[in-house]
Amino acid sequence: MTWCANISVMGFEDMKEAIISAKDLSFRYEGKESYAVDHVNIEIEKGSFVAVLGRNGSGKSTFAKLLNVLIEPTEGEISVCSLQPKTEDDAFAIRQKCGMVFQNPDNQMVATIVEEDVAFGCENLGVAPGEIVRRVDWSLRTVGMEEYRKAAPHMLSGGQKQRIAIAGVIAMLPEVIVFDESTSMLDPSGRQDIFDLAMRLNKENNVTVLWITHFMEEAAKCDRVIVMDQGRVKMDGTAREVFSDPKKIEKFGLEAPDMAKLAEALRKEGLDLKDGIITVDEMEVELCRLLSKI
Amino acid sequence: MLNNISIGQYFPGDSIIHKLDPRTKILFTLMFIVSIFISKGFLCFFLIAAFAYLCMRISKISLKFIVRGLKPILFIVAFTFLLNLFLSSGDDVIVKWGVLSITFTGIRNALFMAVRLILLVTCTQLLTLTTSPIQLTDGLERLFTPFKKIGFPAHELAMMMSIALRFIPTLIEETDKITKAQKARGADFESGGVIKRVKAMIPLLVPLFVGAFRRADELAMAMEARCYRGGTGRTKMRPLTYRKADYCAFGISFMLLLVVIALNILNVF
Amino acid sequence: MPVTIENLAHVYAPGTPFEKRAIEKINLTIKDGEFIGLIGHTGSGKSTLIQHINALMLPTEGKVIVNGIDTSTPKSGLEIRKNVGLVFQYPEYQLFEETIEKDVAFGPKNLGIDEEEIRKRVHHALRLVGIDEQLFHQSPFDLSGGQKRRVAIAGVLAMKPNILILDEPSAGLDPAGRAEMRRLIKDIKNEGTTVIMVSHSMDDVSKMCDRIIVMNKGRIALDGPPCEVFKHTELLESIHLGVPAASMLRERLNKNGFDLPDDIYTIEEIKTAILEKLKRR
Numbered sequence: 102m103t104w105c106a107n108i109s110v111m112g113f114e115d116m117k118e119a120i121i122s123a124k125d126l127s128f129r130y131e132g133k134e135s136y137a138v139d140h141v142n143i144e145i146e147k148g149s150f151v152a153v154l155g156r157n158g159s160g161k162s163t164f165a166k167l168l169n170v171l172i173e174p175t176e177g178e179i180s181v182c183s184l185q186p187k188t189e190d191d192a193f194a195i196r197q198k199c200g201m202v203f204q205n206p207d208n209q210m211v212a213t214i215v216e217e218d219v220a221f222g223c224e225n226l227g228v229a230p231g232e233i234v235r236r237v238d239w240s241l242r243t244v245g246m247e248e249y250r251k252a253a254p255h256m257l258s259g260g261q262k263q264r265i266a267i268a269g270v271i272a273m274l275p276e277v278i279v280f281d282e283s284t285s286m287l288d289p290s291g292r293q294d295i296f297d298l299a300m301r302l303n304k305e306n307n308v309t310v311l312w313i314t315h316f317m318e319e320a321a322k323c324d325r326v327i328v329m330d331q332g333r334v335k336m337d338g339t340a341r342e343v344f345s346d347p348k349k350i351e352k353f354g355l356e357a358p359d360m361a362k363l364a365e366a367l368r369k370e371g372l373d374l375k376d377g378i379i380t381v382d383e384m385e386v387e388l389c390r391l392l393s394k395i
Numbered sequence: 396m397l398n399n400i401s402i403g404q405y406f407p408g409d410s411i412i413h414k415l416d417p418r419t420k421i422l423f424t425l426m427f428i429v430s431i432f433i434s435k436g437f438l439c440f441f442l443i444a445a446f447a448y449l450c451m452r453i454s455k456i457s458l459k460f461i462v463r464g465l466k467p468i469l470f471i472v473a474f475t476f477l478l479n480l481f482l483s484s485g486d487d488v489i490v491k492w493g494v495l496s497i498t499f500t501g502i503r504n505a506l507f508m509a510v511r512l513i514l515l516v517t518c519t520q521l522l523t524l525t526t527s528p529i530q531l532t533d534g535l536e537r538l539f540t541p542f543k544k545i546g547f548p549a550h551e552l553a554m555m556m557s558i559a560l561r562f563i564p565t566l567i568e569e570t571d572k573i574t575k576a577q578k579a580r581g582a583d584f585e586s587g588g589v590i591k592r593v594k595a596m597i598p599l600l601v602p603l604f605v606g607a608f609r610r611a612d613e614l615a616m617a618m619e620a621r622c623y624r625g626g627t628g629r630t631k632m633r634p635l636t637y638r639k640a641d642y643c644a645f646g647i648s649f650m651l652l653l654v655v656i657a658l659n660i661l662n663v664f
Numbered sequence: 665m666p667v668t669i670e671n672l673a674h675v676y677a678p679g680t681p682f683e684k685r686a687i688e689k690i691n692l693t694i695k696d697g698e699f700i701g702l703i704g705h706t707g708s709g710k711s712t713l714i715q716h717i718n719a720l721m722l723p724t725e726g727k728v729i730v731n732g733i734d735t736s737t738p739k740s741g742l743e744i745r746k747n748v749g750l751v752f753q754y755p756e757y758q759l760f761e762e763t764i765e766k767d768v769a770f771g772p773k774n775l776g777i778d779e780e781e782i783r784k785r786v787h788h789a790l791r792l793v794g795i796d797e798q799l800f801h802q803s804p805f806d807l808s809g810g811q812k813r814r815v816a817i818a819g820v821l822a823m824k825p826n827i828l829i830l831d832e833p834s835a836g837l838d839p840a841g842r843a844e845m846r847r848l849i850k851d852i853k854n855e856g857t858t859v860i861m862v863s864h865s866m867d868d869v870s871k872m873c874d875r876i877i878v879m880n881k882g883r884i885a886l887d888g889p890p891c892e893v894f895k896h897t898e899l900l901e902s903i904h905l906g907v908p909a910a911s912m913l914r915e916r917l918n919k920n921g922f923d924l925p926d927d928i929y930t931i932e933e934i935k936t937a938i939l940e941k942l943k944r945r
Contacts, residue, residue: 156838156839156840156841157808157809157810157837157838157840157841158808166616169620171616171619171620189624193622193624196619196620196621196622197622200620200621201617201620203613203616203617203620204836205610205613207565207610208609208610208613208614208617209613209614209617210561211557211558211561211614211617211618212529212557212561213528213529213557213560213561214529216632217529217632220632221618221621221623222621222622223630223632224629224630224631224632225621225622225623225624225628225629226622227628227629227630228630229630230630230631230632230633230634233630233631233632234632234633237632253564254561255564255565255568258706259706269621270621273621273622282836285835285836286835286836288705288706288864289864289865289904289905289906290705290904291706315837315838315839317839354838354839354840355839355840356839356843358909359867359908359909359910359931360909360913362931363909363910363913363931363934363935366931366935367935367938367939370935370939372938372939372942381909381912381913381916384913385913385916385917385920388917388920388922388938388942389917389920391942392920392921392922392941392942395942569757572752572757573757573758575715575720575752576752576755576757576758577758577770578720578741578745579718579720579745579749579750579751579752579820580745580758580770580771580774580819580820580823581742581745581746581770581771581773581774581775581823582770582774583742583774597760598758598760598770600760601760601761602757602758602759602760605757605759605760605805606757
């Protein structure tokens with residue numbers, strides 16, 4: 102596992118093309134002493150699905166806003182899709198390449214009709230009308246909401262609203278989508294739906310996903326997990342690496358998945374379980390292996 | 396259950412009138428209103444009413460909706476009627492009680508004003524019943540675009556209006572939630588005198604305002620994240636275009652105005 | 665302070681095209697000191713049910729009796745709300761006063777209690793939810809999200825309800841916040857309050873409650889202690905409610921010949937059972 106923020110880049114030796122790279126990226130809110138994002142060095146590989154974890158106030162949302170140039174770095178550099186936010190126009194270009202889905206489904210819909218809302222981003226980009234219609238059709242189909250195109254947002258469930266928000270983002274044809282706790286206000290089935298949709302966009306459309314979450318079960322399914330605390334990257338590695346030490350991640354205000362805790366407890370009792378068990382599936386396989394040995 | 400709030404009184408349909416460009420319908424309504432205001436007699440009113448009725452039939456809106464829409468102004472109509480009935484001066488007195496008198500002129504004036512009001516509201520209703528609020532906003536934005544040169548914020552106003560429309564149901568729902576939450580804490584919104592009731596609204600209004608500002612903040616950020624930077628360089632998914640039907644409708648409404656003017660000049664009442 | 669619900673049904677907008685039967689034939693008795701987890705999907709009728717218990721909603725059919733008072737009795741609302749506290753989802757959005765102390769005092773004031781008693785109750789409630797005394801005179805709007813929520817809960821606790829209903833108390837919190845909320849609710853329960861907690865999270869419910877009521881489509885689908893309810897893994901999954909990880913593992917292992925007792929639902933229990941099985945040789 103790669104450790105501290107400042108050497109995290111070295112951990113991935115056969116790193117493919119980096120779509121996001123941060124060098125000493127820092128941000129301090131006005132009038133605050135400490136950094137909300139504190140000299141972060143990180144590279145995100147194109148096409149990967151990366152979870153960002155951390156307690157409230159750990160700097161993960163601020164990091165997300167920096168990616169989308171909603172705020173500008175106090176120090177350091179950020180580059181998204183080889184673009185650096187030097188001017189207003191750069192910011193505009195970055196926001197097209199790097200879409201964002203927020204937490205509260207209600208507060209990110211602008212229009213009174215679903216299809217108008219999906220078109221909003223494209224209209225801002227100045228896309229030609231015929232092309233907007235095509236993109237809106239495609240986006241709504243991709244998120245499975247085509248039958249709601251004429252519906253009013255307030256008639257939809259939370260999960261459906263988030264799908265519309267995603268449709269609005271993918272209609273802008275981004276290369277990266279940042280989900281900033283997009284499932285935290287949904288019920289379990291809505292949460293599952295939105296996570297699966299993000300996974301599908303990642304696999305089928307090669308969209309790079311940054312998944313900021315409080316839910317460990319979601320992070321456990323991601324390619325890479327980054328743990329932030331006090332504005333710094335504290336852990337960075339595969340889900341297996343990050344979660345296999347329940348004690349350590351508890352220090353950062355997080356909780357290991359139940360199966361990781363169980364594995365730890367069983368090992369203490371002398372069972373010879375392999376390292377890095379985090380899901381029920383893996384636990385099942387390991388225990389059946391042990392049973393067959395008896 | 397507040398799920399079925401509908402804003403405005405839009406009655407969905409696919410008639411020719413529904414499909415007209417909103418700008419056409421706004422101008423059409425304007426013609427109607429001008430015609431009503433310059434009319435001097437009942438013949439003109441009859442003509443306009445017949446015309447409005449025709450539009451209503453074409454757009455397949457039942458009279459019921461129009462009548463329902465008239466209800467809120469019924470009081471004003473009655474008030475105007477009575478005011479004109481008793482306070483018009485004239486020599487042709489029918490009945491007289493002290494200062495109050497009913498004259499033939501009074502009756503005519505009273506009827507005239509009442510019909511005028513009813514026609515005015517009916518014609519504007521035809522617009523709002525056949526045009527969704529969002530189309531209306533769109534139409535107004537485009538109509539006012541030429542005035543941007545003199546600094547008129549057409550796009551901004553339209554954006555504000557559509558956001559307001561979007562958030563009305565959300566805020567109504569929120570009001571309902573907060574009301575319930577405060578009731579659960581023993582708040583009483585229903586009893587007591589005026590002052591007590593106004594005071595009782597504070598636990599409802601403060602959270603509502605705080606919430607509205609929070610939403611505004613988040614929405615602004617979400618809009619910015621989706622590349623919004625004002626009206627410049629923006630395109631529309633469905634840009635407004637005038638079609639043949641629009642030119643025809645515009646011609647017809649202009650004719651109506653001309654006929655009304657002619658009738659007035661010829662003094663045919 | 666028992667609650668009895670008999671044949672309760674609630675219909676929204678009856679007689680209109682929007683008519684919706686939200687809950688149907690609910691029969692339920694809640695005894696003093698119980699800690700109930702109420703779980704179900706959005707739209708399963710759980711919010712409708714809890715609002716009936718504190719008379720914010722009145723039955724279309726059937727009866728709700730709280731401490732001997734029928735909630736349909738005219739003017740019984742305040743008397744019932746004195747006994748049944750209801751904390752809604754995201755309660756931090758109901759804060760409105762200038763200071764934390766005043767906000768928490770709002771509920772008891774409405775009950776018409778004298779100043780000294782109010783002060784005592786407010787301080788007790790705030791201390792219970794872990795708000796520092798130094799903060800009492802600050803604006804509630806300056807607090808962090810988690811703190812705001814705890815102040816809002818204190819606002820209901822200060823009314824000294826015998827029954828406390830919490831709707832999704834840990835929604836939107838981070839893991840540490842969720843753990844703290846669990847501790848707080850346990851403390852409240854330990855003071856002798858009957859607690860009904862509405863939750864989406866099977867894990868939270870399984871870790872805390874001693875009775876679980878599962879709702880589906882406006883009816884009660886399952887009702888019993890966790891070890892009974894979590895035996896029905898298939899039913900729970902068919903209505904898209906997850907089961908605790910330990911129950912799921914138990915189910916899977918048993919399919920592979922582990923033969924573990926079927927009332928297991930906690931990590932601790934399954935650990936012991938697995939060890940016993942594997943070490944028996």
